[in-house]
Amino acid sequence: MDFTVETATDAVVDSFRETKDQRLREVMESLTRHLHDFVRDVEPTMEEWEAAIGFLTAVGQTCDDTRQEFVLLSDVLGVSMLVETLNGAEEGTESTVLGPFHMTESPRRELGDSIDLLGTGRPCVVSGRVLTADGTPLPDTELDVWQCSEDGFYDVQQPDVQPPGNGRGLFRTDGEGRYWFRTVVPSHYPIPTDGPVGRLLEATGRHPYRPAHVHFIASAERHRPITTHAFVAGSPYVDSDAVFAVKRGLITDFTESYEKREAERFGVTVPFTHARFDIVLAPEAKSAR
Amino acid sequence: MDFTVETATDAVVDSFRETKDQRLREVMESLTRHLHDFVRDVEPTMEEWEAAIGFLTAVGQTCDDTRQEFVLLSDVLGVSMLVETLNGAEEGTESTVLGPFHMTESPRRELGDSIDLLGTGRPCVVSGRVLTADGTPLPDTELDVWQCSEDGFYDVQQPDVQPPGNGRGLFRTDGEGRYWFRTVVPSHYPIPTDGPVGRLLEATGRHPYRPAHVHFIASAERHRPITTHAFVAGSPYVDSDAVFAVKRGLITDFTESYEKREAERFGVTVPFTHARFDIVLAPEAKSAR
Numbered sequence: 001m002d003f004t005v006e007t008a009t010d011a012v013v014d015s016f017r018e019t020k021d022q023r024l025r026e027v028m029e030s031l032t033r034h035l036h037d038f039v040r041d042v043e044p045t046m047e048e049w050e051a052a053i054g055f056l057t058a059v060g061q062t063c064d065d066t067r068q069e070f071v072l073l074s075d076v077l078g079v080s081m082l083v084e085t086l087n088g089a090e091e092g093t094e095s096t097v098l099g100p101f102h103m104t105e106s107p108r109r110e111l112g113d114s115i116d117l118l119g120t121g122r123p124c125v126v127s128g129r130v131l132t133a134d135g136t137p138l139p140d141t142e143l144d145v146w147q148c149s150e151d152g153f154y155d156v157q158q159p160d161v162q163p164p165g166n167g168r169g170l171f172r173t174d175g176e177g178r179y180w181f182r183t184v185v186p187s188h189y190p191i192p193t194d195g196p197v198g199r200l201l202e203a204t205g206r207h208p209y210r211p212a213h214v215h216f217i218a219s220a221e222r223h224r225p226i227t228t229h230a231f232v233a234g235s236p237y238v239d240s241d242a243v244f245a246v247k248r249g250l251i252t253d254f255t256e257s258y259e260k261r262e263a264e265r266f267g268v269t270v271p272f273t274h275a276r277f278d279i280v281l282a283p284e285a286k287s288a289r
Numbered sequence: 290m291d292f293t294v295e296t297a298t299d300a301v302v303d304s305f306r307e308t309k310d311q312r313l314r315e316v317m318e319s320l321t322r323h324l325h326d327f328v329r330d331v332e333p334t335m336e337e338w339e340a341a342i343g344f345l346t347a348v349g350q351t352c353d354d355t356r357q358e359f360v361l362l363s364d365v366l367g368v369s370m371l372v373e374t375l376n377g378a379e380e381g382t383e384s385t386v387l388g389p390f391h392m393t394e395s396p397r398r399e400l401g402d403s404i405d406l407l408g409t410g411r412p413c414v415v416s417g418r419v420l421t422a423d424g425t426p427l428p429d430t431e432l433d434v435w436q437c438s439e440d441g442f443y444d445v446q447q448p449d450v451q452p453p454g455n456g457r458g459l460f461r462t463d464g465e466g467r468y469w470f471r472t473v474v475p476s477h478y479p480i481p482t483d484g485p486v487g488r489l490l491e492a493t494g495r496h497p498y499r500p501a502h503v504h505f506i507a508s509a510e511r512h513r514p515i516t517t518h519a520f521v522a523g524s525p526y527v528d529s530d531a532v533f534a535v536k537r538g539l540i541t542d543f544t545e546s547y548e549k550r551e552a553e554r555f556g557v558t559v560p561f562t563h564a565r566f567d568i569v570l571a572p573e574a575k576s577a578r
Contacts, residue, residue: 002536003367005374011533012367018494027331028493032366034327039371041319046387046516048316049372053359060349060359070342070349077321078292078301082328083338085294098335204317205307227335244300247291 009036055196062195066156071100072197075243076206089224089282091133096229096245099215100191101154106144106168112267114182115169118162121150121184124254124273125266126230129177130218131280137177138281141220145169145181147213152189180266185254185273188212188236191243201242208242211235216279223281230277252277298325344485351484355445360389361486364532365495378513378571380422385518385534388504389480390443395433395457401556403471404458407451410439410473413543413562414555415519418466419507420569426466427570430509434458434470436502441478469555474543474562477501477525480532490531497531500524505568512570519566541566 003011012032019025044052062069074080080097088095109115130141146168148154155162173179190208192198201208212232219225229245230252231238238246257263257274292300301321308314333341351358363369369386377384398404419430435457437443444451462468479497481487490497501521508514518534519541520527527535546552546563
């Protein structure tokens with residue numbers, strides 16, 4: 001039978017019939033159906049198809065060791081956030097996107113260490129506990145933390161200005177599930193706009209900004225790991241994050257503290273900025289797919 | 290409102306509301322809806338999402354001056370053929386995919402010239418006429434022709450073996466809409482399998498072969514240009530083209546000819562292989578989008 005607009009999808013779906021991995025077969029069949037529906041919906045001209053091929057090629061070629069433009073594309077289309085939300089636990093702290101800057105391994109640090117290797121900003125302490133839903137502390141939780149500088153850049157974006165590992169740390173909660181580290185208050189920042197994703201935002205009248213945030217991945221034994229952010233309350237763009245990652249429950253007060261005893265415990269002097277961010281982990285799913 | 294599995298699509302669609310170019314807005318909205326439907330349908334794990342990002346990145350990074358892996362991906366998913374079919378005229382010769390090997394400009398040649406610069410194969414003549422649907426010849430039609438060698442490789446794939454422009458020619462039909470050129474019978478061949486698209490075919494149990502064919506783009510004034518193939522009748526894989534491009538009306542007999550007078554006219558000696566392939570162009574569409 002000839003390939004027509006009507007028979008196209010069945011023909012391509014059928015071509016995957018010998019796929020041994022049943023999950024791969026399911027994904028390819030679904031991809032074919034939705035992709036063809038999209039094409040039939042918009043009826044691209046040949047020039048538009050060529051432009052799409054050129055765009056995707058440029059996205060791939062913009063990626064390198066420190067830049068992941070396809071993650072960025074997934075982010076600005078809300079796909080990363082949708083996948084993250086589909087995988088998030090129903091209880092506990094809400095998850096949000098990994099983002100394109102979790103590219104290097106965070107250096108192992110001790111509780112109380114500073115992740116700010118520049119030392120130019122006003123000191124900020126982030127502290128909290130990792131808990132189960134019923135409030136049981138989770139000691140020995142691995143906490144991978146990363147954030148941008150006060151100027152709104154990650155270390156990998158400014159190799160000439162920031163030492164590698166600036167703004168990053170791998171911590172382990174203490175016997176009571178507590179963690180604390182020193183840093184600076186991160187800035188809101190634009191996602192990289194000098195590539196094809198930036199040009200897409202420009203062409204569609206979208207701003208490239210993300211509200212200020214600190215990234216966390218928390219992993220504890222027998223619990224579902226979580227990827228999330230603490231968003232800085234009051235940051236610009238908290239209502240229009242370019243990657244759709246804000247959830248109200250993740251907005252965190254970064255407040256001015258004059259508490260001398262706390263300052264001493266954290267190794268800073270008053271006044272300092274203090275953010276408290278607890279993370280609640282859900283138990284491991286009973287069965288993995 | 291928080292980003293949820295249910296509100297995700299509206300939030301992303303809404304982000305495109307300021308797009309000045311109405312067509313771009315329409316495409317981005319439709320893309321968002323179909324892409325999100327796909328994600329909700331398959332519910333990818335984070336590892337599967339990462340694998341997809343890695344795959345698309347590798348596809349982009351496999352592209353270079355002589356290789357277009359995203360076109361190849363579009364081809365094996367039937368998208369190229371679907372777009373081509375949506376854009377094809379309802380009357381006249383059927384169109385089919387451009388394919389990934391139309392990357393260099395075909396050298397201008399005179400009618401009767403050979404596009405086979407190797408001179409090792411058995412001579413073949415391809416001839417025909419370009420006509421309107423009512424049989425009126427179309428003189429001065431530009432015919433861009435390209436094909437692989439007897440060994441199944443395009444010039445750009447074998448820079449050490451084939452001179453640039455081997456298997457390619459840009460012809461112009463004569464006063465009666467006729468064209469003819471010398472070549473060799475092309476071979477069936479595998480699409481490139483050493484990249485991510487090849488790995489996808491392997492993982493899904495699909496063969497990478499295309500049946501033997503000669504590519505044509507025909508462009509005449511006041512008519513819709515057409516991109517098509519003459520498929521070699523009886524070629525292996527004519528029923529299972531890896532890129533879904535075969536239409537029965539394009540299957541062409543490449544027959545043994547002992548006609549001395551024709552041989553003389555075409556500048557070959559008997560016996561030679563002769564393929565007759567007429568191309569019927571539809572009139573220009575009244576209004577372009």
